[in-house]
Amino acid sequence: MSQAPAHAPSPSVLGLMARSLLSRNSPNRVQVARTWGRLWRYHSRALWGLSSRICEKADLQRIESLAREMAPVLQRDPECAAKYADYAFWIPFNVNRVGSLGLHQSRPLRILDIGCGPGYFLAAAAACGHDCYGIDAPATVMTPVEQRTYSELLAALSLRDRVSPLLIERFRPLALAQRDLDLITAFWICFNRHQQPDEWGVAEWQFFVQDAMTYLREGGVLHLELNSNLTRYHSLEWYDQATLEFFRSAGTVDRNLVRISKGNSREWQPPQNPAQARTG
Numbered sequence: 001m002s003q004a005p006a007h008a009p010s011p012s013v014l015g016l017m018a019r020s021l022l023s024r025n026s027p028n029r030v031q032v033a034r035t036w037g038r039l040w041r042y043h044s045r046a047l048w049g050l051s052s053r054i055c056e057k058a059d060l061q062r063i064e065s066l067a068r069e070m071a072p073v074l075q076r077d078p079e080c081a082a083k084y085a086d087y088a089f090w091i092p093f094n095v096n097r098v099g100s101l102g103l104h105q106s107r108p109l110r111i112l113d114i115g116c117g118p119g120y121f122l123a124a125a126a127a128c129g130h131d132c133y134g135i136d137a138p139a140t141v142m143t144p145v146e147q148r149t150y151s152e153l154l155a156a157l158s159l160r161d162r163v164s165p166l167l168i169e170r171f172r173p174l175a176l177a178q179r180d181l182d183l184i185t186a187f188w189i190c191f192n193r194h195q196q197p198d199e200w201g202v203a204e205w206q207f208f209v210q211d212a213m214t215y216l217r218e219g220g221v222l223h224l225e226l227n228s229n230l231t232r233y234h235s236l237e238w239y240d241q242a243t244l245e246f247f248r249s250a251g252t253v254d255r256n257l258v259r260i261s262k263g264n265s266r267e268w269q270p271p272q273n274p275a276q277a278r279t280g
């Protein structure tokens with residue numbers, strides 16, 4: 001990534017696309033092209049302009065400096081948290097998440113993102129006018145690379161005051177500061193001990209869902225995007241049979257996407273059949 005000159009203008013959508021395609025650290029080109037292609041399909045000017053709006057508010061020089069610092073780390077481990085320093089990829093990626101939930105078209109909502117990591121989804125939702133909060137594991141349980149990357153990105157996206165440390169553990173209530181939420185999201189979930197020998201089963205998920213529901217207002221929605229674990233779940237990929245049946249009894253399941261609503265109010269609901277989310 002090239003160093004942004006002081007007071008550089010915020011990149012346009014086309015500029016971001018080109019920068020991401022040309023970046024040495026960017027995920028592969030096909031993925032980048034798909035991300036932009038999906039964004040185009042929403043036919044929404046509000047969404048197309050959102051990436052530029054997020055960039056205008058963000059401290060891009062700080063992110064670019066982080067990217068330079070993390071370049072050797074990323075070379076050794078392309079999948080580690082340092083990958084999030086490539087904002088030209090991750091901003092449009094998270095604008096897609098906003099689009100798939102219809103957040104660019106809804107009234108202002110109170111949103112909590114669990115395991116928010118670098119905060120790109122919060123930044124994208126906040127740029128649409130939503131009141132956004134995040135929680136993530138405390139720094140003490142993160143790797144040094146996660147700590148550095150997430151704290152720098154949250155600061156660069158002006159989200160430090162919006163994100164609280166909270167370690168999610170099996171059968172432990174969430175103890176959130178926020179209530180009456182319209183939407184709780186969790187993308188690429190790892191708090192379920194993903195790929196650990198004790199990855200959550202149906203009992204843990206039942207407890208978590210029941211507890212999370214108490215923080216939603218009537219009609220609110222819990223939106224989960226599970227990470228793939230083919231070795232453990234084989235053809236079911238994201239859950240065992242009992243957990244799948246539980247999710248289906250509580251809400252809707254579309255591959256890795258699980259959506260559970262509180263009560264019957266349909267005052268606000270995300271659209272069905274959102275663009276399929278890649279797990280990662």
Ligand SMILES: C[S@@+](CC[C@H](N)C(=O)[O-])C[C@H]1O[C@@H](n2cnc3c(N)ncnc32)[C@H](O)[C@@H]1O
Nearest residue numbers: 115116117136137166167168169187188190191
């Ligand atoms: C794969 S990253 C996904 C980050 C972000 N949600 C996204 O999709 O870009 C998983 C996130 O979950 C957080 N996490 C993992 N275990 C957790 C736990 N037990 N409690 C809270 N957060 C956790 C990590 O710190 C990290 O930010």
